[in-house]
Amino acid sequence: MTSTKAILADQSDPLRSFRDRFELPDNVIYLDGNSLGALPKTVRQRVAKTISEEWGEQLIRSWNTADWVHLPQRVGNKIAGLIGAPAGTVVAADSTSINLFKVLSAALGLNAGRSKIVSERENFPTDLYIAEGVAKQIGKGHRLVLVDKPADIADALDDDVAVLMLTHVNYRTGYRHDMAAITQAAHDKGVLVVWDLAHSAGAMPVDLTSANADFAIGCGYKYLNGGPGAPAFLYVNPAHQGEFNQPLSGWFGHRAPFNFETVYAPSRNIEQYLCGTPQVLGMIALDEALSVWNDVDMEALRMKSTALCDTFIEGVEEFAAEYHLKLVTPRDADKRGSQVSYSCENGYAIMQALIARGVIGDFRAPDIIRFGFTPLYLSFADVENAVSILKEVLVTRSWDAHEYRVLGAVT
Ligand SMILES: Cc1ncc(COP(=O)(O)O)c(C=O)c1O
Structure with missing residues (x-):
């Protein structure tokens, strides 16, 4: 009753x-939309249309006629509206783990004189694993330092910390950090901040701009309802765009991919964070799922x-x-x-x-x-x-x- x-x-x-x-x-x-969002009704038709008309009939022409080629930017701009980011600062691509690899590498490059990444022991394991991998890859004494509770974060930010990497809402406990206050405290110590928005994008208002966050990443398949294994997203503060090359230097991050040049020349804007060909079907499902948010x-x-x-x-x-x-x-x-x-x-x-x-x-x-x-x-x-x-x-x-x-x- x-x-x-x-x-x-x-x-x-x-x-x-x-x-x-x-x-x-x-x-x-x-009660599991925080793991896999439900299916928005219009996604079914939209994906079917993409398969039958765009792929089935138009074939390769759809990269231009259906503008498949710009899906990462188009979908990214839709997500930007949900996380307080300006247009041109977000792309949808790859997985959250891979995007973390990209932005964490970029952040460490921007703060090259420092060697520590600080995070929480309770952070989602992939974030910790990727941070360990990035530190090992750089191989210049970089290391991951973990704190046991949110109250310990401020004390951990000494002058050898390059990056603070946090998940906004903890996947296990649901604890939510004060993004603006922590970002400010980190910046005061010369530390850049990477936020994982897996459990906040689409779950609540997020304002990366007013928090002055440096980088962010997040999932497409949770509260954004993009479907199983949907493309993820990443955000780069406009102040950092063009300053550093992320290491996954695939052709979609090149200034002019279809010039087929021998030497990599990174795009000077958010496209630099793309790597290879977008996953069109997954991207279309996410794009359609995001249309629900127009009226929210x-x-x-x-x-x-x-x-x-x-x-x-x-x-x-x-x-x-x-x-x-x-x-x-x-x-x-x-x-x-x-x-x-x-x-x-x-x-x-x-x-x-x-x-x-x-x-x-x-x-x-x-x-x-x-x-x-x-x-x-x-x-x-x-x-x-x-x-x-x-x-x-x-x-x-x-x-x-x-x-x-x-x-x-x-x-
Ligand atoms: C905080 C957080 N980050 C990342 C991920 C997953 O990353 P990926 O999509 O690369 O598997 C999850 C998945 O639940 C998560 O909770």
Whole structure:
């Protein structure tokens, strides 16, 4: 039974009509848009048209006639509008990991007299792995230094730190950094900042320009709904464009790729951060998915995200202690993104039991159950239902079954 409070909240929700723009199966409460966004309805037709008409009929002519060749810039400009970046500062390309390699290398090149990259031990592993790889690749004593908690970041910024590399919203806990304050503190110490926006682009308003961020990267397949393995994006502050060559010097980053020159001459603008041929089908899906955002009021999005998370936290609070669920996400909405996570024993099995009942979240080892709240296609009624299904799974111990302990390759 949905409460009157949830019914009223849904009736007055300014974003409620957006749910119709997504294909979502009946009987599913989808709390994993922070991992793979749902399918926007128009993507299906757009990709089909690209395949049948642009690829099937126009063949190679579509690089010009359908302007496939500029998809990285066009899609990048759409993303720019969601992250407070001016046109011409964002491109869509490659994966988040590869884009991190590019911008981190560029940042280290800009701060060449310094050798440390500072990040958090709790950062997403690919970010740490890429930073280790970049440091090793440069091979001049560069190294990654990790801090254990956000409060330790400021003290770690000594005069040998070249780059501070942080994920805006932590993938596991949902903790959100104060981007503007941290960037300012880093700049005061001569440190450049790379932000990973994987869990914030499309989840909340982001303003890279007012924060004066140096570089940013992020995923296309989470809150931007670009589909599995969608192209990622990267941002370079206009002040740094043209100053340094990123090392993946492929032909799409060349000043004039179709001059087929022997020697690499980098573009002096954001195109320098491209490498090879864009993944057209994935790019088309992301481009179409982004059209949903034309009509979204980002402040309303954030308000709803906060309210959805609060509703979930308050609902679970009633039985969390009894079933040993520990909230690891900040209770203070200003300090979190758009997800809520709990640490608990048997988290994997609990999540599998929830998924079997249509409540789809995910599990992050060793003990986190994670619920993402995407304001474009979730209602307050969904959140209440998810809370009662979670309660039922815990009260009945229905998670305690062999089938829910079989570990999938992806958790
Ligand atoms: C913070 C963060 N960065 C990066 C990634 C993934 O990078 P890639 O798309 O290269 O696999 C994720 C994936 O969940 C993430 O959470």
